[in-house]
Amino acid sequence: MIKITLPDNSVREIESGTTGLNIAKSISSRLAKEVMAISVNGEVWDLNRPITTDANIKLFTWDDREGKETFWHSSAHLMAEAIEFFYPGTKFGIGPTVDTGFYYDVDLPEGKQLTEKDLADIEKKIIELARTKSEIQRSDVSKADAMAMFTEKSDELKLELIRELEDGTITLYNQGNFTDLCRGPHLPNTSYIKAIKLTSIAGAYWRGDEKNKMLTRVYGVTFPKQKFLEEYLVMMEEAKKRDHRKIGKEMELFTFSQAVGQGLPLWLPKGAMLRQQLEDFLRKVQNKFGYEQVITPHIGNVELYKTSGHFQKYGEDSFQPIKTPAEGEEYMLKPMNCPHHCELYKFKPRSYKDLPVRMAEFGTVYRYEQSGELHGLTRVRSFTQDDAHIFCRPDQLKDEFKKVIDIIFIIFKALDFENYTAQISLRDPEKPEKYIGSPENWDKAEQAIIEAVQEKGLNTVTELGEAAFYGPKLDFMIKDALGRSWQLGTIQVDYNLPDRFDLEFIGADDKRHRPIMIHRAPFGSMERFVAVLIEHTAGKFPLWLTPEQVVILPISEKYNEYAQNVSDFLNNCDIRSLIDDRNEKIGRKIRDNELKRIPYLLIVGEKEAETGQVSVRKQGDGDQGVMSKDEFAAFLNNEVKKQLSAFYN
């Protein structure tokens, strides 16, 4: 007999060799049906693997991440079996799970190709295979046996993987006619898988290295119930409606032109207005935090970027230098603002009493991103950073860093961004050649971020190898409508640029000292931020950001005078745009489709003219009642306040 301990700390005595599935059965028959995996002393196991020692266990179902992963991992194997059925001789790379579903990288036989049209057949086959209720069996094998087996299949992808494994740790999983090298765990049998959707097909480099062969990656997602699949499909449809590229076009916020060039966004009037609102908002916040606005040119001498180190790092992948009539003189479109700001810092000697110096600029930069990477407004070749650089003393660093976190919180709160991930990006200790600057400075910079984050009580994940080449950073990531993660806010600690630019301040000791630089951009870039904002609000921006809010619709011309009064009033309320149906003095004629998008409609008619009132309608919310001018003022202010309250809090 062995002792197992459940998550609630209750202990059960069971026979040695009992499986997770049997334990689940002994608890309840319903759990036995839903359970998908078990953790044994912290390690996730197959349900049908015998437990032979005392253990802490936890059972996982579809509701647990571990349950889903086991489910999808088995699904990947099943898909591989189906693909092998249609394309014998296919070689299999890796088939892991992702956030939603799984994929398998496959190398199809010479001359064969998978297209979207083939997916339906594979889906059918998978369901067919699932229904056979094949057991998924685990077996330990020696390295030699594993090598022999995959040599016979001449699957050099698997052989490459096996070569890197240690003898004694190699396990195979088999279901039906398919055997795969795999660590597991897996479902007991294939019948759990009830519904499948193969979502897409794409190329992917073997082992993620662009020097390697390109394999075919098939993405899929499976569910234990048909209903879950249907819900998933509906959700994806809904998500597509929120795509900022679609809404941006419909609302006439921005566009692209082949003639202007790839990845170069053109902001339409309404989009420009929206963006300006965001800039004004941030400028106000930054003013409160002691920032000063600066303005720098869009180009800079190549030498400037050689000093900063950016040219050596990115020169070949940038827009190439611009020649001038002068022999040998070259300028670059600026790919970042920092070097310009360093020069601003240097324009006069700085005292320790002057620090911190906080320079802010909505600076437009130009980066030649790989063509395949461009994506709506989230990845473009010209974008405007809400950039600022803080030059401070070492003793001010942590405090300054924390204040930047505060600014980011103000922004996220005002715009209801709750589901962000804060990520500390540190250097990759195994690839020091990727970074500039001394290890001591890197240690200091990384430590400063970690401490500031701890003191702010921020939940973070830490990623090694994600740092910028000149310093570590704290990034705020937000997901778009389709669940893709984008970096928005970023704060970076930099000891290197001050060195390279030989920045100094005079200390209280009358000696020269090196300031530390913080790079930061709460929005990240205006382009990307607007994109994410569109997807979060589905184009229903907070009132204070809405391009057009109120329409006056007089019923007949003799009320124009009254409409004019209302219009004057609205103008005083900082309402940007008024549209009137028939009064040309106020505006152009309104179109029906425009009317549908406008949040507030005022109807000014005979009754209202007599009583001095307006009928107010709110889009999606119907009649708000008949109001006097003052009542309407109060109403509108209240609406604005509702939207602003988050900011005021």
Place this chain on the structure above:
RNA sequence: GCCGGGGUAGCUCAGGGGUAGAGCGCAUCCUUGGUAAGGAUGAGGUCACGAGUUCAAUUCUCGUCCUCGGCUCCA
């Protein structure tokens, strides 16, 4: 940059070797004047661009540009 889909009216898309289609939108007129509407008529297209095959190319082939899904990259 790489693999694989696309590019037909302002938008969403159908079609297909013989001079181009729908719905929505747009324009004009009518109707309606407490209404986020109804009707009639009409204007919009070198079928992304360039070359080739052909009696004939928007359709087939190749190249270029752009775009979409991934991969790689992301100062």
